[in-house]
Amino acid sequence: MPQRRPGFLRSGLIPGLALLAALSFMPSGLVAQDRPIIVIDPGHGGSEAGVVVGDLVEKDLVLRLAFTTAAEFIREGYDVRLTRTGDYEVPMADRRSHAEGAGASLLIMLHMIQSDDPTRHGAEIYYYEDEPASALAARIFGDTLEEDGVFVVLEPRSWAPLASPTVPTVMIEAGFLTHPVEQRFLQSEAYHRDLARVFVRASERVLENR
Numbered sequence: 001m002p003q004r005r006p007g008f009l010r011s012g013l014i015p016g017l018a019l020l021a022a023l024s025f026m027p028s029g030l031v032a033q034d035r036p037i038i039v040i041d042p043g044h045g046g047s048e049a050g051v052v053v054g055d056l057v058e059k060d061l062v063l064r065l066a067f068t069t070a071a072e073f074i075r076e077g078y079d080v081r082l083t084r085t086g087d088y089e090v091p092m093a094d095r096r097s098h099a100e101g102a103g104a105s106l107l108i109m110l111h112m113i114q115s116d117d118p119t120r121h122g123a124e125i126y127y128y129e130d131e132p133a134s135a136l137a138a139r140i141f142g143d144t145l146e147e148d149g150v151f152v153v154l155e156p157r158s159w160a161p162l163a164s165p166t167v168p169t170v171m172i173e174a175g176f177l178t179h180p181v182e183q184r185f186l187q188s189e190a191y192h193r194d195l196a197r198v199f200v201r202a203s204e205r206v207l208e209n210r
């Protein structure tokens, strides 16, 4: 039987409410079909915890970050879909087909990372190296995060789960759970909001460059 993590519901409630608040402030001038669709994919879920560092569990933190990010996109008038809204497993292929089926303009996969070296920090952005649209999106996300003071490394890969012929895809490792300072940021709702705003700004630039 899956164990419910004690802190999760308490911390999960706030992004949930933010999402509802954002929905009720949706700009009324935008017609549904004019709004770009952004799919946000919180990594892992269920028995796949992702990175675990002490009490910090990647699948929970990225779900909170995804809720905050979704709220920010909705506030800016985007149509947002999440591939996962709770603690359960989602097959890798379903995450991508979800985005393709929705006709998404962008798929943003959210993760957090670890290292044996506790001084490593910053974001890493993975993308499918043979897809120019995904490569451009990754560069724009990297530049926009760096404008916000985040150290970024771009990681081109020939890894099938990142490949989508129709939906530009970026996998963002938002930071290192093993860095003593960054791990505090990665738990912070305020930092999640900062990242969410950067993701929205980067997405706007990606859509302008299509």
Ligand SMILES: [Zn+2]
Pocket (backbone or CB within 6 Å): 043, 044, 050, 051, 058, 110, 111, 112
């Ligand atoms: Zn991960």
